[in-house]
Amino acid sequence: MSDHVHEAADLTKNQSLVMGALTRSKGPLSAYTILDQLRDNGFRAPLQVYRALDKLVEFGLVHRLESLNAFVACRHPGCDGDDTIAFMICERCGQVNEISDNDLALRLKHLAGEASFALKKTTIELRGICRTCQAS
Amino acid sequence: MSDHVHEAADLTKNQSLVMGALTRSKGPLSAYTILDQLRDNGFRAPLQVYRALDKLVEFGLVHRLESLNAFVACRHPGCDGDDTIAFMICERCGQVNEISDNDLALRLKHLAGEASFALKKTTIELRGICRTCQAS
DNA sequence: CGCAATCTCGTTATGAGATAACGTCACACA
DNA sequence: TGTGTGACGTTATCTCATAACGAGATTGCG
Ligand SMILES: [Zn+2]
Ligand SMILES: [Zn+2]
Ligand SMILES: [Zn+2]
Ligand SMILES: [Zn+2]
DSSP states (O other), X not given: OOOOSOOGGGSOHHHHHHHHHHHHOSSOBOHHHHHHHTGGGTOOSHHHHHHHHHHHHXXXXXXXXXXXXXXXXXXXXXXXXXXXXXXXXXXXXXXXXXXXXXXXHHHHHHHHHHTTOEEEEEEEEEEEEOHHHHHO | OOOOSOOGGGSOHHHHHHHXXXXXXXXXXXXXXXXXXXXXXXXXSHHHXXXXXXXXXXXXXXXXXXXXXXXXXXXXXXXXXXXXXXXXXXXXXXXXXXXXXXXXXXHHHHHHHHTTOEEEEEEEEEEEEOHHHHHO
């Protein structure tokens, strides 16, 4: 276990269970929703979920959506968890799309640089209606 | 009152009090912190704060910081509340800087357009250390 | 081996953020 | 006069998140 890329085998039981719930879900889940889904697996308290989520976010396998207080499995291929990611969140169907754009990242870095701001983490969340929901 | 630009005179008593608390503050405040500060002015329940905040945000006088669950008075000159605004939030001193960048806004609009995503609202929050705090 | 450091886990209780639901009051305006 | 609308106050409740404590398992070292 010298690798820093976290695969399924690296995860503890609780982490795997939480990861599974998020992967199965079509959209983001709140910690308490995950808790409810995992009661049959022995989950009893919020902390069991939050502790697993903390690690999964740290590993870059899960992202937290600040504007939703919810969590989503990373579906952005090649996402290392440190990228500048933008989320498009459909307010009708709840689906989340994860996009990484270099121009966007550069622009933000530039703005931070101009202000001598030591950038650690960026949150970009776009709210709106997705293509599918507009059609219907 | 036919104007749509909201000045101090437009605000109700509660809205003025909440706006005052936010304007006096150097950084963002949580709803409950505002509540505590306004107890002497007759505030008793969270809803009094949240109702005022809802309106102030609607008027564009106050912004909500999603990653902080807190609110900050708009200090961006000419901000109409509909702009695409990025917030730089210092994790050491708590100060918030509000910046509006056209290139950034255009890039986001472009990305949304590419995905046929009907963009309604964008949240951009940069976390890091401000210039002042780096120096010290 | 003996022992400390670290990590995961379970549990209980509590803190922090936000809203539902109900009724009151003042005001505008037909 | 009556009727709608919007702000307000209060209570209760809901959702989100963490503090604090202790039990096992694991690792690495003297
Ligand atoms: Zn990702
Ligand atoms: Zn949709
Ligand atoms: Zn502003
Ligand atoms: Zn600072």
